[in-house]
Amino acid sequence: MKKILLICSLICTFALVGCSSDSKVKDVSTNDIKEAILSEKLIDEENIDDIDAKEFYGFESVKDKIEEGFKLGAMINVRLRDVIVVKTSDPEAITKALEEYKENSLRMFADGYGGEDNIESVSNSILKTAGNYVYFIATPNASDIEASILKVIKE
Numbered sequence: 001m002k003k004i005l006l007i008c009s010l011i012c013t014f015a016l017v018g019c020s021s022d023s024k025v026k027d028v029s030t031n032d033i034k035e036a037i038l039s040e041k042l043i044d045e046e047n048i049d050d051i052d053a054k055e056f057y058g059f060e061s062v063k064d065k066i067e068e069g070f071k072l073g074a075m076i077n078v079r080l081r082d083v084i085v086v087k088t089s090d091p092e093a094i095t096k097a098l099e100e101y102k103e104n105s106l107r108m109f110a111d112g113y114g115g116e117d118n119i120e121s122v123s124n125s126i127l128k129t130a131g132n133y134v135y136f137i138a139t140p141n142a143s144d145i146e147a148s149i150l151k152v153i154k155e
Contacts, residue, residue, distance in 0.1 A: 024155045025131030030068045030085050033133075033152045037072070042145050043083060049075045053086050058101035065090040067132075080106070080121040082138040083145055094134040098127055106138060130154070 034050075037043060053059060053069030069086035088094045106122050125138040126146050133153055137145045 025133065025153050026155055028152055030070055030087050030133075033085050033149055034070050034072070036148050036152045037083060037145055040144075040148055042141060042148055043072060043081060043139065047075050047079075048072050048081065053084065056084070058105070059086075059094070059097055062090070062093045062097045065093050080138050082121075082125075082136065084136040085149060086134045088132055088134060091129045091132060091134050095127065095129055098134065098136045102127065102136070102138075 030053075049072070051071050051073075053066050053071055054063045056071045059066060065088050067087045067089060069084070069088075072081070072083040074081040084098065086094050102125065106125070120140045121138045121142070124140060124142040125136070126142045127136045128134070128146070130150065130153055133149075135146070135149055137149075139145060
């Protein structure tokens with residue numbers, strides 16, 4: 001009986017911790033997030049391709065679940081500079097699509113295509129969910145870009 005109570009209390013504790021983290025996310029436009037990243041000069045704006053998340057090939061099967069979003073990526077195909085932010089009704093589906101993209105498309109960069117800088121971008125990559133936002137960052141300064149995103153969406 002004590003074991004059952006202990007297990008139940010642990011489950012409740014994890015549930016409370018998991019639920020409490022999403023309550024502090026503001027409802028902002030992904031354009032505000034992009035503006036913050038670009039204004040802080042965390043990514044080289046001159047050599048970046050900016051596309052709507054619904055146009056990104058990695059989201060072909062889930063584009064109907066995207067409310068808004070963007071993908072910033074290097075215009076030169078040998079440099080890895082991906083910053084993807086999506087506001088969605090289904091964070092789990094978007095996360096799964098990004099995990100597939102990361103697994104399939106970024107493998108060549110992890111294997112050294114384009115040099116050491118790209119290996120660093122893959123190893124530093126971040127894929128997380130905050131409320132109804134999902135973001136994926138594969139750049140050498142991924143943690144700085146994540147801090148910029150969180151500064152905009154967290155209260």
